[in-house]
Amino acid sequence: MTQPDGTRPDIVLIHCHDLGRWLSCYGMPSVPSPNLERFAGNATVFDNAHAAAPLCSPARGALFTGLSPHQNGVQGLAHDAWRYRENVLTAPEHLHELGYRSTLIGLQHEHVDPDVLGYDEVAGAGFLPRAHQVVDAAHGWLSAQPPREARAPLFAAIGVWEVHRPWPESDYTPADPAEVEVPAFLPDTPETRRDIAAFHGSIRQLDEAMGRLFEALDSTLDPTHTLIMFTTDHGTAFPRAKSTLYDAGTGVSLLVRPPTAWGEAPARVDNIASHVDILPTLLEVAGGPINPALEGRSLVPLLAAAEPPAADDRVIFTEKTYHDNYDPKRAVRTRDFALIRNFTPGPKLALSLDLEHSPTRQGMGDAHLEERDMTELYDRRVDPHELNNVFDQPEYQEVQIRLLEALDEWMTTTRDPLLEGPIQPPKHRSRATDALPPLATHATTSISGVSS
Structure with a gap:
């Protein structure tokens, strides 16, 4: 995309943990x-954006490669030894080819070693960097950058730990449990309200840090030629959200403020979008060609639309393979429907450990342990929280066939290994795996300095 004055914008991608769409700008006024609401008021807000997976490393892997987890290789958590395939390129590597200089500030969860991800610089590193700590590091880095005319365009990925569990009062001040909103997919119990109140405390701290970060960005980078994107990896850390393929599990915040040179007014877009669209978007913004190997599509036409985009019948795909355990499932969704295929028997909800130990779990009973349906279909027009499975109801036969065919075609085209049977866990990483060459076997020197 050619800018009006021939310049290419700096790009800032801000990503947090486990937020879903729990923001006041997404219709949750008590949050x-x-x-972030102020930022959204000057941005394009995507109301129907989804992660490619409902857990951290696979979600982030898709976000930064434009490929689904089974394509890029990260089908489970990075600290469980899942890795990118050797020939997969990340966003900073793609942008490097277009002349961008890239940096990572704060959190990433694609690999145990951030230095292998293709960034020119890793600043403010740390596996669990808190939001204010990251903003401090970002401000220092931004302040040290040369003037725009004296440097290459920048790509900065800024990641924060919040709002991942736990949310202790020693770190976050909880809200009043009586004042929080309880979404329809959760039981409205004292335990749930206490849990959500603690969650609000973490969101508050995230929001305060984001306010500082937006100020730092606007004071050091020129908003005329800077694109800022805010998103999260996947849905919130509550039962029937994180680690599921329901809307609450893959639905994400996505706020994009284009360069003011584009002259675009703030807008809301309800067209369905996916995290695999992010890399194609960044490549178009950076002036690169369309890459047919990527799964997504650029969102630039929706950012630069002269009028609200027309509704379309696009389908997107989401997946889960491993979290705490093997739980393979795939889903296809449109604006109006979501279809989920479970590939192994199991409970309706396989809770990850952080959810199993949550206050919400303590008050929700055991109905989620009942046997799951192997195929699920939800009519989002009347059931936006996806609570009533209508698969096999006669009036949905055409929808069932269409979505099952779309899912099968996608899995076949992308060579999903699940079609060949159970997916094995990755090889355990150890000192012997991915190691440096062995130490030379010539004579060594003892601590006392005497050769042995």
Whole structure:
């Protein structure tokens, strides 16, 4: 995409943990997020954006490669030894080829070693960097950058730990449990309200840090030629959200503020979008060609639309393979429907450990342990929280066939290994795996300095 003055924008991608769409700008007025709401008021807000997976490393892997987890290789958590395939390129590597200089500030969860991800610089590193700590590091890095005319365009990925569990009062001030909103997919119990109140405390701290970060970005980078994107990896850490393929599990916040040179007014877009669209978007913004190997599509036409985009019948795909255990499932969704295929028997909800130990779990009973349906279909027009499975109901036969065919075609085209049977866990990483060459076997020197 050619800018009006021939310049290419700096790009800032901000990503947090486990937020879903729990922000006041997404219709949850009790959530303490005024700074993100203010940012959204000057941005394009995507109301129907989804992660490619409902857990951290696979979600982030898709976000940064434009490929689904089974294509890029990260089908489970990075600290469980899942890795990118050797020939998969990340966003900083793609942008490097277009002349961008890239940096990672704060959190990533694609690999145990951030230095292998293709960034020119890793600043403010740390596996669990808190939001204010990351903003401090970002401000220092931004302040040290040369003037725009004296450097290459920048790509900065800025990641924060919040709002991942736990949310202790020693770190976050909880809200009043009586004032929080309980979504329809959760039981409205004292335990749930206490849990959500603690969650609000973490969101408040995230929002305060984001306010500081937006100020730092606007004071050091020129908003005229800077694109800022805010998103999260996947849905919130509550039962029937994180680690599921329901809307609450893959639905994400996605706020994009284009360069003011584009002259675009703030807007809301309800067209369905996916995290695999992010890399194609960044490549178009950076002036690169369309890459047919990527699964997504550029969102630039939706950012630069002269009028609200027309509704379309696009389908997107999401997946889960491993979290705490093997739980393979795939899903296809449109604006109006979501179809989920479970590939192994199991409970309706296989809770990850952080959810199993949550206050919400303590008050929800055991109905989620009942046997799951192997195929699920939800009519989002009347059931936006996806609670009523209508698969096999006669009036949905055409929808069933269409979505099952779409899912099968996608899995076949992308060579999903699940079609060949159970997917094995990756080889355990150890000192002997991915190691440096062995130490030379010539004579060594003892601590006392005497050769042995």
